[in-house]
Amino acid sequence: MSYTFIGIYTFLRILFFVESKVPDVHVTCIYSKDCILPCSFTSTDDEVVIQWYQQGELIYSFQKGEDEPDNSDMSLFTDAVSQGNASLLLEDSTIRSRGRYKCMVNTTQTVQESFVIVKVEAxxxxxxxxxxxxxxxxxxxxxxxxxxxxxxxxxxxxxxxxxxxxxxxxxxxxxxxxxxxxxxxxxxxxxxxxxxxxxxxxxxQVWTASLLQKEMTGKNGQYLVVPCTAPKNLKNFTLTWTFTRQGKHEEIITYYSENKNLVNHWDKHAELDWHKVSMGDWSLHIEHLEGSTQSGTYTCTFSGSQAKHIVQTRVNVSASRVAPSNGKGNRKLWILAVVVAVLVLLCVSLYMFKKYTGKSKNSDQGHQRDTEMQAMHNEDVPAENTPLSEHTKADS
CATH class of the missing domain: 2.60.40.10 (Immunoglobulins)
Known part of the structure; x- marks a missing residue:
């Protein structure tokens, strides 16, 4: 009977211990930032002693009613102790802040323990x-x-x-x-x-960075478009166009999407096409390439939250000048072609008009000459029913 009683008592003690055990709290502290290790207890007016242990070693002790220990690395929220708050503040967390912490609160009536598992992440x-x-x-x-x-x-x-x-x-x-x-x-x-x-x-955290490299050629004096497309779903980014030649870097354009602020250092030679920007096309439009001085690497960089996307284009500019072959050059060619076509049409129309008016004038002059000849003919030739003698007399 005694063994049965002892077994039941032991089982109830184990069951009570399991049910009353406070589960460990897991906290991740950010490197070089302040971190709070939570601990609470039933508030009381009795004398309270709070102790914190790290890996079984006492690192902090505080007794209610006394001054807080002079420790620059950790402290309690002393104003909140009377409300049952024994949380520990770790200042400027380091790698050494990792480990298992025990919070022990002693009062005249009870002893409460809780554990905090601390991770540190930079x-x-x-x-x-x-x-x-x-x-x-x-x-x-x-x-x-x-x-x-x-x-x-x-x-x-x-x-x-x-x-x-x-x-x-x-x-x-x-x-x-x-x-x-x-x-x-x-x-x-x-x-x-x-x-x-x-x-x-x-x-x-998941950070990504991507790089795309291209090559293209251009002609001296040509209008050139250096392609660059923004990654999908990129928000609050900074776009930077740079030019690198012989190890020297030069900024061309910087754009901040958050406030839509644009800085263009090549405002007379380069620009973005704002009609295409809304579709994710951030290509650089360059007017009048200036020979070898603009041969180099043009880099388009998108910097966003935990992401970076880079497009590098190596541009080789030849010294020979050619007529513009695309972009604004094509528009100028179209305008020139339309002007030439209009001039040719005007010349043809003028020629046809002069030719038509010339034929009309010649026709009128011929008709007049025929009328005069007919009149002269009528005067010289006698009528058939007129006697010959009358004409003879008249002539004499």
Missing amino acids: LISRISIEASSSEYIQCSSYGIYPAPLLTWSTEPRLSPGAPHSTTKIAPDSNGLYSIESAVRKVNSSSHATYTCTITSKYRS
Whole structure:
């Protein structure tokens, strides 16, 4: 009977402990930001002692009615302790802030415990993609924790599976990770978009960067359109057109979609077609290419929230001058053709008019001469019923 009683008592104790156990709270602190570890207890007027432990080591202690410990890294909300708030504020979170914390609240009547599991994450703040050489494209980021995941893809898909890449990950002195990855172009002559995707360890962030490289030729004095299309569903972005020649970078146009502000440094030579911009066409329209001085790389960059899209176009401008072949040049040719056609039509009409009026005048003069000849003929020739003698007398 005693064993049965002891078994029932033990079962009830275990059941009570399971039901009364407070589940762990999971908190993710952002690196270098303040972070709150929650802890609450039943408010009381009794004396209260609050203790915080990290990995079993006491890191903070506070007794109600006394001054808060002079600790610049952590503190309580002392004004809220009387309402049962024992939450701990971690200031300027670091990698060392990770771990399992225990909040213990002692009163004259009870002891309450709760646990907080803390993760620390240094968010991805930037991403970079560039052609490191004629054969490789490189993607990188830094200041990340924990170590992120990096993947590559192409559009269109050039071969089965992802492109072969080489990736390096290394921590710095603060424990934050830098990541660099290089992928070899499958075909240097193909116009494929290479996309690099960096995903945080806890999948709270996904950053993408893409690069498309092209080549085109132009003629000195020609009107040229350098193509660039915006990615779909891109909002609150910054568009930047730059020109690079012999290692020197020059800004052409910068546009901010949020306030629709435009800065054009080449206002006399380059512009955007605002009729096409609404359809996602942000191509650069250049008037009168100036020979080799404008041979170089034109880069169109879209920078948005957790995304970057780059189109690089290598433009080779020849020295020979030719008539404009497209864009405004075509419009000028059409206008010239219409003017020439009108002039030819006027000349033909004038010629036909003169020819018609000349024929009409000659016809009138001929008719007059015939009338005069007929009159003279009528005077010289005697009538058939007139005697010959009368004419003879008259002549004499």
